[in-house]
Amino acid sequence: MKNKKIRDIYHILLKQYGPQGWWPLIDLRNKTSNDVHLKKGYHPEDYTLPENRSQQFEICVGAILTQNTSWTQVEKALDNLKNKGFLYFNIINEIGKEELISEIKPSGYFNQKAGKIKIFTDFFIKLNGRIPKREELLRIWGIGKETADSMLLYAFKLPFFMVDAYTKRIFSRIFNIIMDDYDKIQSLFQNVFRDEFERDKLIIFNEFHSLIVEHSKNVCKKKPNCYNCFLKDLCEHCL
Numbered sequence: 001m002k003n004k005k006i007r008d009i010y011h012i013l014l015k016q017y018g019p020q021g022w023w024p025l026i027d028l029r030n031k032t033s034n035d036v037h038l039k040k041g042y043h044p045e046d047y048t049l050p051e052n053r054s055q056q057f058e059i060c061v062g063a064i065l066t067q068n069t070s071w072t073q074v075e076k077a078l079d080n081l082k083n084k085g086f087l088y089f090n091i092i093n094e095i096g097k098e099e100l101i102s103e104i105k106p107s108g109y110f111n112q113k114a115g116k117i118k119i120f121t122d123f124f125i126k127l128n129g130r131i132p133k134r135e136e137l138l139r140i141w142g143i144g145k146e147t148a149d150s151m152l153l154y155a156f157k158l159p160f161f162m163v164d165a166y167t168k169r170i171f172s173r174i175f176n177i178i179m180d181d182y183d184k185i186q187s188l189f190q191n192v193f194r195d196e197f198e199r200d201k202l203i204i205f206n207e208f209h210s211l212i213v214e215h216s217k218n219v220c221k222k223k224p225n226c227y228n229c230f231l232k233d234l235c236e237h238c239l
């Protein structure tokens, strides 16, 4: 029952909002486009990205910077890094922590985040192009489950379902039970799509997380707008 509902919700969200094209990349920003999404570097239906280590690294740095802050603030920090020519693993490895701090200030917690980025950069360089295991990422200071899974899913293209506060909020409401255990939620979602081909799973988890974010920002906000929600027939919060 739960499994079917999760599948149905995925398809409804995808139909409503369309492919989201995560994770945004600075070099892909289409300044001439009228589409805000394309302007910001999202790339709907292109699942071949990232296509090199620099893009992987940019996504991983973004995943660290977005801890406890909004994406708008992260974009400012990433822009600073890019404009200074710092958004490369070999450069971040060379610059001092103070230099890094001054560029990532907009993202908040900049002292901690600079330390995390420096440690992660050292790890990333040592990978030498290899895809890290989840356990390895989780052993790095400052990388929790959500950050690790966002790196694995969006930078390293592995089918890990990423859980965040929005996922917990929406599905606690939909199932009318408190859902706050990261591992249980992740297993539930991964189990629902366990029979899909690996590539399909990757696409589903890529889209599903971004669609949940979209719906949480637009409709299932702190104060939910159930009246206008196209999930209301499936949602126990509304029954």
Ligand code: SF4
Pocket (backbone or CB within 6 Å): 170, 173, 174, 219, 220, 221, 224, 225, 226, 227, 229, 230, 231, 232, 235, 236, 237, 238
């Ligand atoms: S019906 Fe209301 S609580 Fe349920 S998902 Fe929609 S906005 Fe959220």
